Amino acid sequence: MSATTTTGPTTEPRVVVITGAASGVGHATAEMFRDAGDIVFGLDLHPTVPDGVTFVECNVGDRASVDAAVETCAQHGRIDVLANVAGIVQFGRFEQITDAEWDRVHAVDLKGPFMMIQAALPHLVACQGNVVNVASVAGRVPQPYATAYAAAKGGLVTLTQALAMELTPTGVRVNAICPGTVDTPMVAHVASIFPDDLDPRLAERLLMLLPGRAIAPAEIAAAIRYLSSSDARMVTGTILAVDGCMS
Helix, strand or coil, X not given: CCCCCCCCCCCCCCEEEEECCCCHHHHHHHHHHHHCCCEEXXXXXXXXXXXXCEEEECCCCCHHXXXXXXXXXXXXXXXXXXXXXXXXXXXXXXXXXXXXXXXXXXHHHHHHHHHHHHHHHHHHHHCCCEEEEECCHHHCCXXXXXXXXXXXXXXXXXXXXXXXXXXXXXXCEEEEEEECCECCHHHHHHHHCCCCCCCHHHHHHHHHHCCCCCEXXXXXXXXXXXXXXXXXXXXXXXXXXXXXXXX
């Protein structure tokens, strides 16, 4: 009589790669995965990632930097979760946007996730991992005076959905989160650069982004962790709004 071997779910820690891990949502996400016992790599230009998280210097808008960072993160032979959190904001009148500003916003907010996913894809496919992109409410409900940012985040939403369809046969899941106003230094920066001569009708709409209870970074981190978990194994191509009904 031959023995039967049953393979259950792995108990090995997952390898998690998080961009923008030095502050805000990325920092909170790195803490949450670390506390769950995962092996966490925090990618950023600044080394202020949480204790217990391996810092990897990376400019997500630069191909060579991305490729080198992913190679470092894949030292365990796998990447189970890629969370593209890094982002920068743009604010101001459309006619004042320079080519350099447009390119900088799109390099970080849209091209960055594209390059990160492309570099990590062989490792994600090998272990049927998953990707969570952090977009924005501005990618679903475009905001005036933030056209470069809204265009980049809207592109990230569509990239997520298209790639989820393409990668379904490989077992790799791709989802995105569209946060509303999160209590981070970036939101404080937006408040500080508000133009003082906005159209009053648009100003009223824009100010919806700022008052009321801001979302805690840990609340976005929890959503990222859910989408990357086995509880969400049938969830792919989903754009999850975590915005207090703003959208």
